[in-house]
Amino acid sequence: MQFTHEHREIQKTLKRYIDEHINPHVDEWEAAEIFPAHEVFKGLGDLGLLGLTKPEANGGAGLDYSYGMAMAETLGHIHCGGVPMAIGVQTDMATPALARFGSDELKREFLAPAIAGDMVGCIGVSEPGAGSDVAAIKSVARKDGDDYLISGQKMWITNSLQADWMCMLVNTGDGPAHKNKSLVMVRMRENGKLVKGIEVAQKIKKIGMNSSDTGLIYFDEVRVPQRNRIGQEGAGFIYQMQQFQEERLWCAASTLQSLTNCIEWTVEWAQERKLFGASLADQQWVQFKLAELKTEVESLRALTYQAVEHYVAGEDVTEWATMAKLKAGRLNRTVPDTCLQFWGGMGFTWENKVSRMYRDGRLASIGGGADEVMLGILSKIMGIAKRPVK
Ligand SMILES: Cc1cc2nc3c(=O)[nH]c(=O)nc-3n(C[C@H](O)[C@H](O)[C@H](O)COP(=O)(O)OP(=O)(O)OC[C@H]3O[C@@H](n4cnc5c(N)ncnc54)[C@H](O)[C@@H]3O)c2cc1C
Incomplete structure (x- = not known):
C-alpha cells in the first residue's frame, strides 16, 4: 500500500488539528475522565474528517478505506488512547452498517449529522x-x-x-x-x-x-x-459481524503510530539516561530489545496494509482483519511493557507517557473481540476448529 499525496494531505490536516486542539487538553481530559466529544467532533467534522469513507450524498468524501486507515494511523499522535478510540467509534465502529445498509431516511437523520460532527454516536x-x-x-x-x-x-x-x-x-x-x-x-x-x-x-x-x-x-x-x-429484520448479527471488520482494521491501524512513538520516546530516554558510566542505550540488551520491537511494529504495519488492500479490493477480509487485530492486541501489551521497564521508576509514575500507553493499550486485547475470540475465528477459518467459517 502506497500513500498518495491525498493521503498525506489528510494526515497533515488531522495532525495540525491534534496539535492545536486535542493534545494541549489531553491531560485535563484524562483527569476529568471525559472529553468534550461534541466540541472535538465538530472541529473534525468541519475539516471533513469524520466521513472520509462515507457516501458523498451524506456529506462524506466517498474515498476508499485506505484513507480511513491513514486517518486511524494519524490518530496515534494523540497523547492518549481514549480520544482516538472515541473518534474511531464514530467513524469505524458505529457507522459502517448504517452507511451500507441503512435507508436514505435513516442516513439523513443519523449518518449525515455524525459526519458533520453535529451528533455523537x-x-x-x-x-x-x-x-x-x-x-x-x-x-x-x-x-x-x-x-x-x-x-x-x-x-x-x-x-x-x-x-x-x-x-x-x-x-x-x-x-x-x-x-x-x-x-x-x-x-x-x-x-x-x-x-x-x-x-x-x-x-x-x-x-x-x-x-x-x-x-x-x-x-x-x-x-x-x-x-x-x-x-x-433478523440480519443484525451478520451486519454486526461485517461491521466488526472495519472496527478491527481500525484497531490495528490506530496503534501503528502510537507504538512507534512509544519506541522512539524510549530510544530518546535511553540515550539520555546515564548509568554505570555510560548511557542506558549503550547496553546491547536495550538496543536489541528496541530493535526487535520496531521489527514487530513494522510487521504489524505490513499485515494491516495488506488487510486494507484486500478490503479496498472488495474481498472478504475476516481472516486478515482478525490477524491484524490479534497482533495489535499482542503488541499493545509487549511494546509498552518492554519500554516501561527501561524507564525504571519513571515508567511507574502515573503521568509518564509510556505508563499511559501501558494502561490504555491493555484494552486492545479485550475490546472489539478479545485475543481468544480472534484465535477462535482463525482456528475455524483454518479448519482446525469444528465449524469452518468459510
Ligand atoms: C473500555 C471499554 C470500551 C468498550 N467499548 C464498547 C463499545 O463501545 N460497545 C460495545 O458494544 N462494547 C464495548 N466494549 C466491550 C468489549 O467489546 C467487551 O469487553 C469484549 O468483547 C469482551 O467481553 P466481556 O468483557 O464480556 O468478556 P467475556 O466475554 O466475559 O470474556 C472474558 C475473557 O474470556 C476469554 N475468552 C473469551 N472467549 C474465549 C474463548 N472462545 N476461548 C477462550 N477464552 C475466551 C477472553 O480472555 C476474555 O477477555 C468495551 C469494553 C471496554 C473495557
Whole structure:
C-alpha cells in the first residue's frame, strides 16, 4: 500500500488539528475522565474528517478505506488512547452498517449529522451477560404498532455518557440466535437530555482509556420507530459481524503510530539516561530489545496494509482483519511493557507517557473481540476448529 499525496494531505490536516486542539487538553481530559466529544467532533467534522469513507450524498468524501486507515494511523499522535478510540467509534465502529445498509431516511437523520460532527454516536453490542458471546445478548425490541419498545442493558459503551444516538443490537424475534437480531438506530438524547426510558446506570471507572467515557445504559420500554431498523429484520448479527471488520482494521491501524512513538520516546530516554558510566542505550540488551520491537511494529504495519488492500479490493477480509487485530492486541501489551521497564521508576509514575500507553493499550486485547475470540475465528477459518467459517 502506497500513500498518495491525498493521503498525506489528510494526515497533515488531522495532525495540525491534534496539535492545536486535542493534545494541549489531553491531560485535563484524562483527569476529568471525559472529553468534550461534541466540541472535538465538530472541529473534525468541519475539516471533513469524520466521513472520509462515507457516501458523498451524506456529506462524506466517498474515498476508499485506505484513507480511513491513514486517518486511524494519524490518530496515534494523540497523547492518549481514549480520544482516538472515541473518534474511531464514530467513524469505524458505529457507522459502517448504517452507511451500507441503512435507508436514505435513516442516513439523513443519523449518518449525515455524525459526519458533520453535529451528533455523537455510540455502538451498543455488549451487555453485562454477553461480550465475547455476541449471540447471547438479551436486549429485546418488541413490536408495538409501527414502533419497537426496546428493553435491556448495554454495558461498556464508549461515548455513551454524551452520545445522541446508539446503533444498538437487539433481539427482534424468537428464532435461532444468529437470525433473530437487528441493528436499530436509537436516539439517546434530545437537546442533550436523555429520552424517556433511557438511564445512565453507571459511568464505569477504568484503569486506562480514561478520557473516554464508558457507560452502563438501561433501556426500559424505549419507543423507537421500526423504520429506525438498519436493513432487514433478523440480519443484525451478520451486519454486526461485517461491521466488526472495519472496527478491527481500525484497531490495528490506530496503534501503528502510537507504538512507534512509544519506541522512539524510549530510544530518546535511553540515550539520555546515564548509568554505570555510560548511557542506558549503550547496553546491547536495550538496543536489541528496541530493535526487535520496531521489527514487530513494522510487521504489524505490513499485515494491516495488506488487510486494507484486500478490503479496498472488495474481498472478504475476516481472516486478515482478525490477524491484524490479534497482533495489535499482542503488541499493545509487549511494546509498552518492554519500554516501561527501561524507564525504571519513571515508567511507574502515573503521568509518564509510556505508563499511559501501558494502561490504555491493555484494552486492545479485550475490546472489539478479545485475543481468544480472534484465535477462535482463525482456528475455524483454518479448519482446525469444528465449524469452518468459510
Ligand atoms: C473500555 C471499554 C470500551 C468498550 N467499548 C464498547 C463499545 O463501545 N460497545 C460495545 O458494544 N462494547 C464495548 N466494549 C466491550 C468489549 O467489546 C467487551 O469487553 C469484549 O468483547 C469482551 O467481553 P466481556 O468483557 O464480556 O468478556 P467475556 O466475554 O466475559 O470474556 C472474558 C475473557 O474470556 C476469554 N475468552 C473469551 N472467549 C474465549 C474463548 N472462545 N476461548 C477462550 N477464552 C475466551 C477472553 O480472555 C476474555 O477477555 C468495551 C469494553 C471496554 C473495557
